[in-house]
Amino acid sequence: MLLAELATLFRRLRVKVLLGVLAAIPAALALAVYLSGGPSSGRGPTFLDQVSHNGMFAALAGLTVAIPFFLPLVVAVVSGDAIAGEANLGTLRYLLTRPSGRTRLLATKAATVAVFCLAATVAVALGGLIAGVILFPIGKVVTLSGTTISLLEGIARTFAAAGIVAASLLGLASIGLFVSTLTDAPVGAMAATAGFAVLSAVLDNVPQTRAIHPWLFTHHWLAFGDLLRSPVRWTDIVADLRLQLGYIAVFATMAWARFSTKDVLA
Amino acid sequence: MTTPALAIETSGLTKRFGDMAAVDGIDLAVPVGSVFGFLGPNGSGKTTTIRVLLGLINASEGSWQVLGRSMPDAARDVLPDVGALIEGPAFYPWLTGRQNLVRFDAAGPDAQRSTRRQRIDDALARVGLTAVANKKVRAYSFGMRQRLGLAMALLRPRQLLILDEPTNGMDPQGTREIRNLTKELAAEGATVFLSSHLLSEVEQICSHVAVMSLGKLLAQGTIAELQAAGGTKLRVETDDAALAAQILERLGLAELTVDGTTVLARLDGHRPEDCNRELVMAGVGVRSLSAIHPTLEDTFVALTGEGFDVAR
Numbered sequence: 001m002l003l004a005e006l007a008t009l010f011r012r013l014r015v016k017v018l019l020g021v022l023a024a025i026p027a028a029l030a031l032a033v034y035l036s037g038g039p040s041s042g043r044g045p046t047f048l049d050q051v052s053h054n055g056m057f058a059a060l061a062g063l064t065v066a067i068p069f070f071l072p073l074v075v076a077v078v079s080g081d082a083i084a085g086e087a088n089l090g091t092l093r094y095l096l097t098r099p100s101g102r103t104r105l106l107a108t109k110a111a112t113v114a115v116f117c118l119a120a121t122v123a124v125a126l127g128g129l130i131a132g133v134i135l136f137p138i139g140k141v142v143t144l145s146g147t148t149i150s151l152l153e154g155i156a157r158t159f160a161a162a163g164i165v166a167a168s169l170l171g172l173a174s175i176g177l178f179v180s181t182l183t184d185a186p187v188g189a190m191a192a193t194a195g196f197a198v199l200s201a202v203l204d205n206v207p208q209t210r211a212i213h214p215w216l217f218t219h220h221w222l223a224f225g226d227l228l229r230s231p232v233r234w235t236d237i238v239a240d241l242r243l244q245l246g247y248i249a250v251f252a253t254m255a256w257a258r259f260s261t262k263d264v265l266a
Numbered sequence: 267m268t269t270p271a272l273a274i275e276t277s278g279l280t281k282r283f284g285d286m287a288a289v290d291g292i293d294l295a296v297p298v299g300s301v302f303g304f305l306g307p308n309g310s311g312k313t314t315t316i317r318v319l320l321g322l323i324n325a326s327e328g329s330w331q332v333l334g335r336s337m338p339d340a341a342r343d344v345l346p347d348v349g350a351l352i353e354g355p356a357f358y359p360w361l362t363g364r365q366n367l368v369r370f371d372a373a374g375p376d377a378q379r380s381t382r383r384q385r386i387d388d389a390l391a392r393v394g395l396t397a398v399a400n401k402k403v404r405a406y407s408f409g410m411r412q413r414l415g416l417a418m419a420l421l422r423p424r425q426l427l428i429l430d431e432p433t434n435g436m437d438p439q440g441t442r443e444i445r446n447l448t449k450e451l452a453a454e455g456a457t458v459f460l461s462s463h464l465l466s467e468v469e470q471i472c473s474h475v476a477v478m479s480l481g482k483l484l485a486q487g488t489i490a491e492l493q494a495a496g497g498t499k500l501r502v503e504t505d506d507a508a509l510a511a512q513i514l515e516r517l518g519l520a521e522l523t524v525d526g527t528t529v530l531a532r533l534d535g536h537r538p539e540d541c542n543r544e545l546v547m548a549g550v551g552v553r554s555l556s557a558i559h560p561t562l563e564d565t566f567v568a569l570t571g572e573g574f575d576v577a578r
């Protein structure tokens with residue numbers, strides 16, 4: 001069932017376009033650096049100033065640029081659509097009478113959304129890597145701590161970073177899944193989910209709400225950069241993953257409580 | 267396992283939306299092997315009943331069994347044997363007809379992958395969609411989607427088919443095909459539960475009928491039983507209508523109406539020949555006397571009181 005679900009998702013034009021745009025973001029970034037010629041002033045996003053020395057950094061720069069806005073938007077679109085989209089199409093009633101089982105269907109949806117999160121961040125990493133290799137020299141990687149690691153290890157750490165970013169998005173994805181069980185209007189669920197991401201990011205930037213900053217699911221979204229330190233600094237990454245697990249537990253439970261008893265009228 | 271006598275049985279089944287009872291304490295009994303017409307005007311609660319039967323919405327009150335098993339607890343075991351078309355077909359427009367069927371087949375608890383291809387081919391052939399199987403559903407006409415919905419209901423051998431207004435939006439040709447398909451399925455031993463707001467579409471193929479109105483089940487039974495319930499009438503043409511009415515009343519016939527030289531009355535089991543003898547012996551000049559059997563449509567209209575209009 002998971003395979004059929006994934007096939008249904010990834011055959012959708014909307015999803016293909018979103019992944020394409022995600023891959024294009026770091027590519028565009030790399031191209032901009034290339035055309036402007038040489039290193040930037042160093043005031044841009046982390047990793048951006050390293051791109052011209054080593055094309056591999058285009059992938060990490062891409063993740064840094066995509067995480068505040070585009071990645072959450074894309075995750076909101078797919079997770080908000082998960083159940084509400086099926087209700088809107090009317091396919092939900094045929095899945096349930098197949099019967100696919102409500103808990104099983106929800107679990108499949110959750111797994112699919114998680115796979116999509118990974119696909120989204122890997123698309124960014126791949127797009128950046130490919131553009132970086134084409135436009136810039138590549139070679140040994142200088143870490144943020146100033147030490148040098150092999151290119152292979154650098155690439156491995158880049159994809160690990162993509163994995164961490166994907167995991168960072170799971171809290172938002174589970175909010176999206178829950179909202180998706182509340183309505184038959186997918187656009188509403190997407191907008192509400194994106195709204196939560198914006199709210200969390202805004203609160204995270206307001207000093208007055210400092211007390212709740214560690215509990216905001218966007219708070220550690222840039223922690224993946226610590227993977228490029230030597231030795232890797234795990235504190236923030238672990239805090240991030242723990243927080244995401246908390247969000248998943250709360251919202252997945254709420255989604256299940258709602259969906260397993262809901263009247264399916266669409 | 268013993269075979270149950272009823273494919274669907276409900277007792278006091280009720281579904282309320284707020285204050286309104288969309289389904290109001292109905293006791294359905296659908297015999298195994300029947301082609302059961304579930305009739306009622308738009309808004310009478312047919313689709314709501316079907317949604318409850320299939321476990322899509324919770325009942326407010328009452329209990330129900332499908333294929334002899336208590337629902338919704340047994341949904342996982344029962345529903346694989348039930349094919350359903352609920353309030354029109356629904357598909358993923360960006361997938362082809364075949365991909366849609368694969369997706370739904372794979373979503374069940376009993377995937378049976380090895381036979382999937384063959385089952386899908388057979389179902390598509392059966393509803394006449396083989397030629398467009400690899401076209402995106404986006405490009406399907408409504409009739410084609412309806413056929414694909416039927417193909418989905420036929421993806422595996424079913425004991426029970428629940429078809430909610432399957433001919434809605436179909437042209438006369440498609441309607442005829444669905445009628446034939448229903449007959450075939452019934453001949454193969456499936457119970458077919460067919461809802462419709464159009465009596466004419468089901469009366470030729472149904473063995474049983476139930477009539478819904480405003481959420482209530484007004485009558486159910488075989489077609490013959492329902493017609494009998496509608497009441498055979500006696501019609502007498504005479505030049506002395508008043509006297510004829512008087513005599514018929516004395517005989518115990520009810521609902522007498524006199525219109526010029528015509529007297530109408532419900533027979534209620536009286537024999538027309540007895541009535542005739544009494545009339546003649548009383549000196550009434552009988553020009554003609556006949557028993558009028560109501561059509562199912564008369565019964566339907568009499569029961570629902572509103573013909574085919576939207577009820578609410």
Ligand SMILES: Nc1ncnc2c1ncn2[C@@H]1O[C@H](COP(=O)(O)OP(=O)(O)O)[C@@H](O)[C@H]1O
Pocket residue numbers: 265283288306307308309310311312313314315578
């Ligand atoms: N989701 C809903 N909320 C409130 N009322 C509803 C809902 N769905 C159906 N109804 C009402 O329930 C009644 C029965 O509807 P339905 O079962 O669809 O009738 P039918 O299928 O016989 O045309 C109608 O009056 C309809 O307006």
Ligand SMILES: [Mg+2]
Pocket residue numbers: 309312313314353430431
């Ligand atoms: Mg209906």
